[in-house]
Amino acid sequence: MTEKQQTEIFNEWIRQYRSVIFKVVHVYSHTRSEQDDLFQEIALQVWSSIPRFKGQSSEKTWIYRIALNIALKWLRREKKHRTSHEELEKHQHVLLEAHPIDQRLIWLYEQITRLNEIDRSLALLLLDGFSYKEIAGIMGISESLVGVKLHRIRKYLVTKSKKIKYGV
């Protein structure tokens, strides 16, 4: 595969599935600089994964798998090994805000962010409508365990939603 072909596929994937990366970035990072840093890491890995993609799963599943794994790796790293915020500030931001975010969505992201690192991934996959089988494939755990965990997350989100004040 030539670099030109790889770049064409990458552009297409980013155009089509950028929301997947945005969601992962939002759930695993907080400040604008962190979001930029994580987005770039995921984008880099997606780009370099293109020659390995054999179509055994859907493109969306592939990108989710990469994004979640990179987000976990990124979180695990010691802060000093991440690209320093000062360094990032020197460059132009990669993510530029396009629309104001709905308050209810902000609330939902906050609830997901309060979950542990693994459950955040599961919540994303659950809300994006992946099947138990697909989630089990992405996470490397059994479908029955996926069922148990998703039941817990669903219950958590519904319980939290009952306590919100602004009447969604």
Next chain:
Amino acid sequence: MEFEEIKKIWDEQNKEQLFAINEAAMFRNIRNSKIVSERISTITEFLLMATFLYTGFMTFFKITGPDYWLNYGLGILMLIALIGIIISRIIRKSKKTRFDQNMLGNLEQALHTATYQVKLAQIVRWIFLPVAVFLGTMLYRLERPWWMIFTAVIILIAGFWASAWEINWYRRRREKLVKLKQQLIK
């Protein structure tokens, strides 16, 4: 709120993108990251290999003195350490592709690497002891001044202490991974 309503809120963001991407900046950063990306394990291994190779050969061929057995002993020790690191690198590389390409597989691979780094740091730490004995005896037998022996001892103690800190750092990283794995499988 029922789960279906929560999902509707979630799906709203798919209709319009919350962020735009500065593509020029993204591509520039991707290229920069590709150039600077390096693996800690590989760097450590090559540094150690170069050190042991250099010291081993220097001890064999360059240093002369009344006790040749000391030179040979230290040289052999260095070369054994070099072979040990080469073997562990080959094992690490061969195991790299055995992990599943999912989150659990990635965590297991990271755990494997962390365990390897702990072992590597432990090997290096325990090499200090015989090196200290050989070096101390050599300097004493060569009737070097006391400050030289003292400096060598201080350097070796500092190295021994630093490697203990390194081992603990890798252990803490491994513990984090174990915790993460527990979150996934329980």
